Amino acid sequence: MRIHQRAAGLAALITVVCAGALVPGLAAGATSQTSVDIPTAAQTTTLSATEKTLLASSDPKVIVMNPTTGNVLSVTTPPAQVASPAISLHGVCEAKNACYFTDKTPYADIGFYGNAGTTHGTWLYRKGYSSGRYTVSACWTTGIKCGPEIEPDSEVDFTKDVTGSSFTIY
Numbered sequence: 523m524r525i526h527q528r529a530a531g532l533a534a535l536i537t538v539v540c541a542g543a544l545v546p547g548l549a550a551g552a553t554s555q556t557s558v559d560i561p562t563a564a565q566t567t568t569l570s571a572t573e574k575t576l577l578a579s580s581d582p583k584v585i586v587m588n589p590t591t592g593n594v595l596s597v598t599t600p601p602a603q604v605a606s607p608a609i610s611l612h613g614v615c616e617a618k619n620a621c622y623f624t625d626k627t628p629y630a631d632i633g634f635y636g637n638a639g640t641t642h643g644t645w646l647y648r649k650g651y652s653s654g655r656y657t658v659s660a661c662w663t664t665g666i667k668c669g670p671e672i673e674p675d676s677e678v679d680f681t682k683d684v685t686g687s688s689f690t691i692y
Contacts, residue, residue, distance in 0.1 A: 565593045573597040609639035609691050618655040622686050625649040634658070634689050645686035650679040657692040 566574060576583050577597045586596045611634050615621035619633035626647035634641070634656075651660040651669065653676045661668040662684035669678050671692065 561592065561594050565591070567593075569594060569597060608637060609634055609641050609689070610636040611641055611643075611689070615652075615654075620654040620656045620658045620689065620691060621652045622648050622660060622689055623650050623652070625683065632686070632689070634691060636691065638691050640688055640690040642688045643686065647683045648680070648686040649683055650677060651686075651689070652677040659690050659692075660686060661688040661690075663687050 561577070566577065569577065573596060576599065577585070577594065582600050584598050584600045585594055587594050611632055613630040613632060615623070615631045615633040616635070619635045621634070622632040622645055624631055624645070624647045629645075629647050632643075632645055635654075648660075648662065651658065651672075653672045653674050655674050657671060657673050659669055659671045660678070663686075664684060672678060
């Protein structure tokens with residue numbers, strides 16, 4: 523079992539909720555453990571001094587634990603995570619944006635930009651899509667349902683309009 527700590531305090535970190543522990547009407551006679559305090563010395567005997575220090579700290583950590591015995595097998599610093607916004611969209615296709623095109627007034631082309639991700643919507647009268655500076659794919663509500671993944675500076679043109687349902691930047 524891996525536990526990823528994001529909150530300060532080890533007691534908050536090592537809260538174990540067993541199946542059914544918080545479910546009303548748990549079968550009579552069934553027992554469950556709802557929380558565990560800080561691991562005992564016996565449960566951390568295989569840890570190095572550095573791991574024990576990290577375990578006791580309020581720093582973010584990844585703990586590998588035997589769920590049967592409660593023994594803590596390792597404590598490490600989690601890999602760095604870079605926060606990044608997901609795919610974004612707006613009602614214009616700016617230079618280098620990926621785009622879901624329309625050929626009907628008053629509908630707008632939809633521009634997609636930002637980081638990898640998928641966004642869902644209902645975009646009427648789409649005549650095709652382009653990738654801008656991204657690798658992308660698009661889906662719609664009828665027929666084949668999704669187009670191929672296309673590389674930067676590429677375009678897909680449809681023979682008839684579709685209703686777009688999602689757009690993905692890879």
